[in-house]
Each structure stands twice: as structure tokens, then as C-alpha cells.
Amino acid sequence: xxxxxxxxxxxxxxxxxxxxxxxxxxxxxxxxxxxxxxxxxxxxxxxxxxxxxxxxxxxxxxxxxxxxxxxxxxxxxxxxxxxxxxxxxxxxxxxxxxxxxxxxxxxxxxxxxxxxxxxxxxxxxxxxxxxxxxxxxxxxxxxxxxxxxxxxxxxxxxxxxxxxxxxxxxxxxxxxxxxxxxxxxxxxxxxxxxxxxxxxxxxxxxxxxxxxxxxxxxxxxxxxxxxxxxxxxxxxxxxxxxxxxxxxxxxxxxxxxxxxxxxxxxxxxxxxxxxxxxxxxxxxxxxxxxxxxxxxxxxxxxxxxxxxxxxxxxxxxxxxxxxxxxxxxxxxxxxxxxxxxxxxxxxxxxxxxxxxxxxxxxxxxxxxxxxxxxxxxxxxxxxxxxxxxxxxxxxxxxxxxxxxxxxxxxxxxxxxxxxxxxxxxxxxxxxxxxxxxxxxx
Amino acid sequence: xxxxxxxxxxxxxxxxxxxxxxxxxxxxxxxxxxxxxxxxxxxxxxxxxxxxxxxxxxxxxxxxxxxxxxxxxxxxxxxxxxxxxxxxxxxxxxxxxxxxxxxxxxxxxxxxxxxxxxxxxxxxxxxxxxxxxxxxxxxxxxxxxxxxxxxxxxxxxxxxxxxxxxxxxxxxxxxxxxxxxxxxxxxxxxxxxxxxxxxxxxxxxxxxxxxxxxxxxxxxxxxxxxxxxxxxxxxxxxxxxxxxxxx
Numbered sequence: 001x002x003x004x005x006x007x008x009x010x011x012x013x014x015x016x017x018x019x020x021x022x023x024x025x026x027x028x029x030x031x032x033x034x035x036x037x038x039x040x041x042x043x044x045x046x047x048x049x050x051x052x053x054x055x056x057x058x059x060x061x062x063x064x065x066x067x068x069x070x071x072x073x074x075x076x077x078x079x080x081x082x083x084x085x086x087x088x089x090x091x092x093x094x095x096x097x098x099x100x101x102x103x104x105x106x107x108x109x110x111x112x113x114x115x116x117x118x119x120x121x122x123x124x125x126x127x128x129x130x131x132x133x134x135x136x137x138x139x140x141x142x143x144x145x146x147x148x149x150x151x152x153x154x155x156x157x158x159x160x161x162x163x164x165x166x167x168x169x170x171x172x173x174x175x176x177x178x179x180x181x182x183x184x185x186x187x188x189x190x191x192x193x194x195x196x197x198x199x200x201x202x203x204x205x206x207x208x209x210x211x212x213x214x215x216x217x218x219x220x221x222x223x224x225x226x227x228x229x230x231x232x233x234x235x236x237x238x239x240x241x242x243x244x245x246x247x248x249x250x251x252x253x254x255x256x257x258x259x260x261x262x263x264x265x266x267x268x269x270x271x272x273x274x275x276x277x278x279x280x281x282x283x284x285x286x287x288x289x290x291x292x293x294x295x296x297x298x299x300x301x302x303x304x305x306x307x308x309x310x311x312x313x314x315x316x317x318x319x320x321x322x323x324x325x326x327x328x329x330x331x332x333x334x335x336x337x338x339x340x341x342x343x344x345x346x347x348x349x350x351x352x353x354x355x356x357x358x359x360x361x362x363x364x365x366x367x368x369x370x371x372x373x374x375x376x377x378x379x380x381x382x383x384x385x386x387x388x389x390x391x392x393x394x395x396x397x398x399x400x401x402x403x404x405x406x407x408x409x410x411x412x413x414x415x416x417x418x419x420x421x422x423x424x425x426x427x428x429x430x431x432x433x434x435x436x437x438x439x440x441x
Numbered sequence: 442x443x444x445x446x447x448x449x450x451x452x453x454x455x456x457x458x459x460x461x462x463x464x465x466x467x468x469x470x471x472x473x474x475x476x477x478x479x480x481x482x483x484x485x486x487x488x489x490x491x492x493x494x495x496x497x498x499x500x501x502x503x504x505x506x507x508x509x510x511x512x513x514x515x516x517x518x519x520x521x522x523x524x525x526x527x528x529x530x531x532x533x534x535x536x537x538x539x540x541x542x543x544x545x546x547x548x549x550x551x552x553x554x555x556x557x558x559x560x561x562x563x564x565x566x567x568x569x570x571x572x573x574x575x576x577x578x579x580x581x582x583x584x585x586x587x588x589x590x591x592x593x594x595x596x597x598x599x600x601x602x603x604x605x606x607x608x609x610x611x612x613x614x615x616x617x618x619x620x621x622x623x624x625x626x627x628x629x630x631x632x633x634x635x636x637x638x639x640x641x642x643x644x645x646x647x648x649x650x651x652x653x654x655x656x657x658x659x660x661x662x663x664x665x666x667x668x669x670x671x672x673x674x675x676x677x678x679x680x681x682x683x684x685x686x687x688x
Contacts, residue, residue, distance in 0.1 A: 296550040299539075303547050306536035313496060313530050315522025315551030315600065421578060423542040 016079055024071040031067035035060045078409065102418075106373050113279060117272040127271045131278055131343065133383045135336055138282035140363040140375040142332030145289055147361065148370035149298065150325035151305025153210045156197070156217025157360055160190040160330040162224060162352035164337025169237040169347050170230070179243040183338050190334025191327040193220075198326035202319055205308075217357055224349045236348025243342045245273060274343050281339060285332045286372055292328070294422045301325050302370070366407060368414025377415055447510045449474040449604055449636050450495070450526075455504035457494045464490040466660040467504065472604070477630050477637045479651035479668065481644040487660040488640040489531050492608050496521050496528060508604075522551050527602035531609050531640075533593040537582030541573055544581050544592055548599025558601065565633075566595040569625045587618035594625070605629070607639045611646060619643070623650050648672045 040060040046052040113134075120126040139161065146154045167186040171177045177185075201212050224231045231237065244250065248257045250270040258265035292298040300321045303311050311318055341347050359382065367378030382400075389396040411417060448471040457465040464487045472478045482488050494501055497518040506514045508524060516524070527548070536544050545566065549559045567574040570591040576584060581592060590610055597605055607626070611619035623646055629635045641647035648654050648668040656664040656677065664671065671677050 299543060299547055299550060302539060302543075303536050306538060307534045309498075310530060310534035310536065312498065312518045313522065313528040313534075314547055314596070315519050316547075317517075317519040419538060421540040421543055423540065423546045 016075075020072055020075040020079075023075060024068050027071040028064050028068035031064045032060070035063045039063060109373075109376070117275050121268065121272070124268065124271065127268070127275060129384065129387055131271070131275050133380055134275070134278040134282050135340060135343075136360065136363060136379040136383050137376050138278065138285050138336045138339075139333060139360045140367065140379050141282065141285040141289060141372060142329050142336065143360050143364050144329075144367075144370065144372070144375050145292075145301070145332070146325055146329035147364050148375075149289075149293065149305065150301040150322065151369075152201075152322065152325060153206065153213070154326075154329070155210050155214040155354070155357055155361065156220070157213075157329070157333055158352045158354070158356040159197070159217040159220035160194060160333030161337040161340065161356065162220055162349075163190045163193050163330075164334030165341040165347050165352070166224060166231060166237070166337075167334065168338035169240045169341045172241050172342075173237060173239060176241075178247070179241070179338070179342050180246065183335060186338035187331040187334040190337065191331040194326040194328075194330025194333075195323050197330075198323040202322055214354070214357075217352075217354060221349050221352050224352070231349075234349060236346055236350075237341075238346045240341050240345050240347065242270065242345065243273070243277065274339075278336075278339055278343075281335050285335070288328075288332075289372065297321070297324060299422060362404065366404065366414055368411075368416040368418070370419055371414065371416040374414050374416030381415075448472055448507075449476075449509060450638070451505075451507040452491070452495070453505040453507070455491070455494060455506065456502040457490055457499050458502055459490075459499060463502075464499075464660055465494060465501075468657070468660070468662055470655055470662065472636060472638055474603070474636050475630070475634055476653060477626065477639065477651045479644075479647035479654040480638065480640045480657060481642070481647055481654060482657035484642070486657040488657055489608055490660075491657070492528065492531075492606050492638070492640055495526070495606065519551075522600055525552070525601065525603045526606065527597035527600045527604070528606040529590075529593040529597045529608065529610065532612070533586075533589045535581040535584075535589050535592050535596065537580065539581055540578055541576050541581060541584070541592060542578065544596050545573070545599050548596040552600040554601060559599070562599055562601055566598050569598075569628065570595055587614050587621070590614060590618075590622055591625075594622070598629075602635070604636045604638065607637060609640055609642065611641065611643045619646065626650065644677065645672070648677075 040056055041053055042056055043051060043053040113130075116130050117127060120130070139157070142160075143154065143157045146152050146157070164186040167189045168179065168182040171182045171185060172179070197213065197216050201209050204212060225233055227233070242250065245257050248260060249255060250257050250273055252265045253259070256265060258269060289298075293302070300311065300316045301324075303314075303316065304318060304321055304325075308318055311321070340351070344351075363378045363382050364375055366382065367374030367376070385403075386396065386400070389399055392399060407415065450470075450472040452468055452470040454467045454469060455465050456463065456467055468487070468491060470478070470480070470491070480488050480491065490499070493499065495506055497516065501514050504514070505512055508526065513521065513524065522528075536547065539547070545563065546559075549562065554562070572588050573591055573595055576588060581589065584592060594605075594607065594610065597607075610622050610626070614622065626637055626639065627650060630637055639647055639651065648671050651668040654666065654668050654671045655662050656671065664674065664677070666674075
């Protein structure tokens with residue numbers, strides 16, 4: 001990549017000024033037309049039922065001026081921070097600083113996460129929230145295999161989450177099997193359903209695939225609701241056993257872990273245990289994904305995302321490649337589902353609506369498709385942020401909508417669009433996404 | 442091994458169609474080991490279809506494809522590459538968001554070679570296309586058109602093929618770059634004994650490079666001969682330029 005000479009930057013910026021003014025004037029004009037009737041004339045029913053109205057031109061003027069100024073600010077921001085201007089305006093010192101942060105961010109986050117139960121031991125709310133965030137990190141990492149690596153847009157990921165949750169719930173309540181036996185079973189069952197979904201959609205891509213996976217998610221949920229004799233229908237499955245510490249229950253009894261260790265029992269022990277359990281599961285997902293990416297199968301997933309015809313010509317069996325991607329992603333979804341069931345102690349179809357699929361997909365897209373760290377950060381931002389803005393009540397959806405639009409404008413590849421290569425010649429050389437434009441040569 | 446009489450690839454009265462539109466109407470082509478064979482013809486003559494049909498997409502409706510005397514007409518697409526037939530598809534089709542290194546590794550992955558074999562092939566690819574070594578860590582999509590074509594050929598070579606199918610390697614390239622590509626193909630043929638089937642619209646270039654050539658019009662082979670012979674035929678330029686109307 002040759003750096004773009006500064007001359008062009010200046011030229012485009014001065015040319016941009018008239019463009020900005022034009023665009024802002026246009027926005028102001030649209031605002032004037034809209035607001036002159038919506039705000040400018042106020043009508044109300046008078047005391048005797050007759051129509052009374054009065055004008056509010058002051059407010060209209062203020063709103064139009066606001067739109068004009070606001071659109072200038074937005075355009076300026078877009079030119080300065082936007083993807084087109086990123087490499088021109090970020091000074092090298094800041095860039096090297098960012099790469100330093102980038103290198104140590106993941107380990108620092110991991111250490112912090114490990115210490116969360118120690119730091120926030122007495123804050124049950126934060127621990128619960130952290131467990132929730134980690135669940136979504138794991139779901140995001142699982143879906144990342146399907147969407148981020150293999151490029152198969154899956155809108156029904158919650159189906160596998162549900163399969164995992166119900167697998168554990170039903171096996172544990174009906175047969176009394178322990179969590180540690182059911183966990184792999186839940187994963188296997190979910191993977192099985194992943195393959196089942198995979199077969200009919202082998203020839204589909206993009207929008208068509210999205211629609212079928214969306215339908216699949218709904219089918220699973222509807223089956224769960226209607227198969228009352230097995231799943232309890234809308235009433236859900238109550239009384240799901242809590243996980244034990246490898247056979248030792250985490251309760252107040254004489255065989256409990258607290259009694260065995262000779263420490264005083266506290267309900268927080270179980271929360272801390274759950275925290276480390278989901279952390280371990282999430283890290284397992286991450287580790288497996290990172291390992292797979294360096295193996296031929298992982299590279300084949302990514303190549304499949306890029307060009308299916310070329311893959312076939314190179315001797316890749318696209319059928320098995322797609323099915324393994326669906327199965328792997330589904331398996332992690334199943335693990336997360338089993339964890340969800342044991343944590344909640346009660347599950348019902350309400351927990352597995354399309355909204356969950358959309359949320360997990362948003363996490364993956366927002367984080368940067370294929371980026372493990374990006375997905376983790378996005379899960380933290382989405383779930384943690386959602387809690388943070390709880391005070392805003394109904395407006396928090398508005399805040400999130402806006403945040404997502406802004407991120408997609410400024411970082412169309414997601415928070416971390418950088419993709420680490422998996423094959424090296426001599427030394428690792430990463431090409432930042434900032435240096436590479438969307439749309440390929 | 443192939444005896445001198447059996448061609449490496451023999452295509453016998455091959456027919457293929459997209460739905461109701463018949464693209465190949467009974468094509469016969471032979472490629473002997475160690476040859477460069479050019480297939481020329483206008484747009485829509487069926488050249489690329491022939492290439493794709495060898496790889497089983499679309500499947501042949503009738504006829505046979507024999508590779509080293511073995512019928513591979515019904516072999517699944519992904520297994521063709523394991524027979525040491527490699528393809529550089531039309532429009533290059535490199536993996537744009539993967540690095541050059543990963544693109545090349547993808548070629549080696551499917552056929553499962555040892556690390557030392559892979560490194561030797563990689564060294565060979567780099568000696569042919571030094572530009573790829575310079576761009577090793579770069580994303581495929583950031584390469585120039587010519588470099589992408591080099592990468593597409595290099596990726597195909599990584600599977601250590603005996604037969605290389607090249608679909609329009611000079612498409613959209615500057616003449617100088619196209620010449621580099623053709624030189625590399627000649628080198629591969631002479632030094633490594635690689636057999637090459639090259640589909641080209643650039644008839645002049647392709648026929649100069651090739652030992653033998655076929656002219657395809659409307660899904661049929663209308664002319665065959667050595668490269669030099671074909672270049673001298675007056676109707677060649679007409680057939681090439683006017684395409685379908687001439688057949």
C-alpha cells in the first residue's frame with residue numbers, strides 16, 4: 001500500500017466544504033418542511049370542542065438550526081474519523097500506542113476476568129452480570145465459527161442454545177444424570193441438530209440461507225412449546241439440578257463443599273463456581289476456534305466464506321466443510337445452553353426467542369466477523385452496556401440503535417476488523433484493516 | 442504411468458448443458474503429457490464450460506473424460522484436485538481477505554503433502570513469481586490484477602499438479618504482465634514437465650505458446666492443429682474475431 005500523498009487530502013477537504021454545506025442545507029430544508037407542520041402549527045380541541053391552533057415558529061427555527069448544525073458536525077466527524085480518513089489523520093504515535101494496547105488488551109482482559117470474583121465477591125449483581133456477559137461471549141464465539149469464519153449467515157442460532165438447554169434439563173430431571181455427563185451430551189445433540197440444519201441449506205447462501213435458518217430457529221421453539229408431554233410446553237422445565245463441584249454439591253449440607261473444606265457456607269460460592277465454569281467453557285470455545293483456524297479445516301471455512309467455486313477447484317469438499325462449521329458452532333451453542341439451564345434452574349421457551357439469535361448475531365457483527373477479541377468486547381458492550389443504560393428504560397433501545405449505526409458507519413468491519421493471518425513465512429506481519437479498504441482488488 | 446500412446450487427458454464427444462442451453466455439443470480434445478494445449482474461441486463458445494466440466498461442474502450429459510486412461514467423468518468435483526489436476530479458474534478467484542501465504546497454503550491443504558514437499562513447491566512458486574514472496578503477508582485482495590493472477594496460478598501449483606488448467610490467465614492484464622505470466626507457463630512446461638491446458642481469448646499469444654491448439658465455436662471444436670499451423674490459417678483470425686457466426 002502506498003501512502004496517499006497529502007496534496008490529495010487537502011484538495012478533497014476543500015472540495016468537501018461546499019459539499020458539507022450543501023448537504024446540511026438540504027437536511028435543514030427537509031427538516032423545515034417536516035417541522036413546519038408537525039411542530040410549527042399546534043392544534044388542539046378547545047374547551048367547547050372547537051378547533052384551536054397557534055403557531056410556534058420559534059421552535060421550528062431552533063429545530064431547523066439544530067439539524068443544520070448537527071449535520072455539519074456529523075459530516076465533519078465522518079470525514080475526520082470515518083474509514084476513508086483513518087490512516088491519514090491518526091498520528092503515528094497514536095497508532096503505535098494503539099497497537100501496543102492491542103497486543104496487551106486480550107491478556108489484560110483475561111487476567112481481569114479471572115479476578116472478577118475476587119474483586120466483586122460481595123457484589124452479587126456484578127457477578128451475575130459477569131456470568132451473563134460470559135454466556136454471551138461464549139455464544140458469540142460459537143456463532144463466530146459459523147458466521148465469522150465460514151460466512152454462513154445463521155439467524156437461528158438460538159435453536160442450538162435451546163437444544164443444549166433442554167438436553168441437560170430433560171436428562172437431568174428425568175434420569176438424574178449429572179451436569180458433567182450431560183454437558184458433552186448436550187453438545188453432541190446440538191451438533192447433531194446443526195448437521196440436520198446444514199443438510200437442507202447446503203446449496204443456499206446469503207439471504208436465502210438466513211431465511212431458512214431463521215425458520216429453523218422458530219421450528220425448534222414451536223416444537224418445544226407444543227410437545228407438552230416431553231418439554232412441558234410453555235410451562236417449561238422446573239427444578240433443574242444445580243451443578244456440583246465434580247460430584248460434591250455446593251450447598252449448606254454436611255456433604256457440601258463448604259463443609260468439606262471447613263469454611264463457612266455462603267451462597268456466593270455457587271455463583272463464583274458458575275462464573276469460573278462459564279469462563280472455562282468460553283475459553284475452551286476460544287481455544288478450539290483458534291486451534292481450528294490454523295488447521296486445514298479452519299482455513300477451508302474461511303476460504304469458503306471468500307469463494308466457494310475456488311474452494312471446489314482446490315479440492316475442498318464444500319459439503320463436509322459447511323457441515324462441520326454448522327456442527328462446531330452448534331456444539332458450542334449447546335454447551336452454553338446446558339450451562340444456561342443449570343444456572344437458571346428453570347427454562348421455558350420464552351428464553352429462546354428470535355431476539356436472542358439477533359442479539360448474538362449483533363455481537364458477532366459488531367465485534368468484527370472472525371475476531372475473537374472483537375466478539376468478546378462486543379458482548380461486554382452489548383450486554384454490559386444494556387444493563388448500564390437500564391435507567392434510560394425504553395430509550396435504551398434507541399441508544400443501542402444509534403450506537404450500532406455509528407459503529408457501522410465508522411467501523412464497517414466491526415470493532416476489531418483486523419484478521420490475524422494463520423500462515424507465516426518468517427515473522428508474523430499483520431495487515432491492519434485500516435490499510436485495506438472494503439471491496440477487493 | 443501413462444504410456445506414450447495414451448494421452449494424459451482425453452475428452453471424448455463430451456456434452457454439457459446449463460438447463461436447456463447446450464454449451465458443449467460433443468467435444469473431442471486430447472492432451473498428451475508434457476504438452477501445452479491452447480483452446481481458443483470467442484465469448485460463449487464453451488471454452489470455460491469445457492474447463493469446468495472437467496471438474497464436474499456442470500456434470501457431463503454424455504461423453505467421457507479420461508485421465509491417464511481412467512474415466513473421471515463422474516468423480517466428485519472436490520476429488521478431481523486429488524488426482525493432481527489443478528485449475529486456475531476464470532476471474533482468478535483468489536481469497537481476497539486471506540493473506541497471500543494463506544492463499545498458497547490453501548492450494549497445498551487439500552492434497553495433503555508433507556511439510557518438506559510444501560516448502561519445495563513454495564520455493565518453486567516464489568522463483569517463478571518473486572512478487573508473491575514480497576507480498577507474502579499481504580491480503581490477497583490488495584494485490585494488483587497481475588499479482589492476483591500470479592497468486593491464482595501459484596495456488597494451483599501448490600497442489601503439485603501434473604495437469605494445470607488455466608482459464609484466461611491474461612484477462613484484464615497489461616501486455617507486459619501477460620507476457621510474464623505466459624513466460625512463467627512456458628518455464629513450468631519446459632523445466633518441470635507440467636502439462637497445461639490454457640483457455641484464451643488472446644489467440645495470438647496462446648497459440649505462440651502452445652504446442653497444439655483447438656478452436657472452439659458454439660460448443661464444437663472446429664479446428665485443431667499445432668500452434669504454428671493454426672496461426673497461419675487465414676480463417677483463424679476470422680473465427681476468433683467473428684466467433685459464433687463463422688461456425
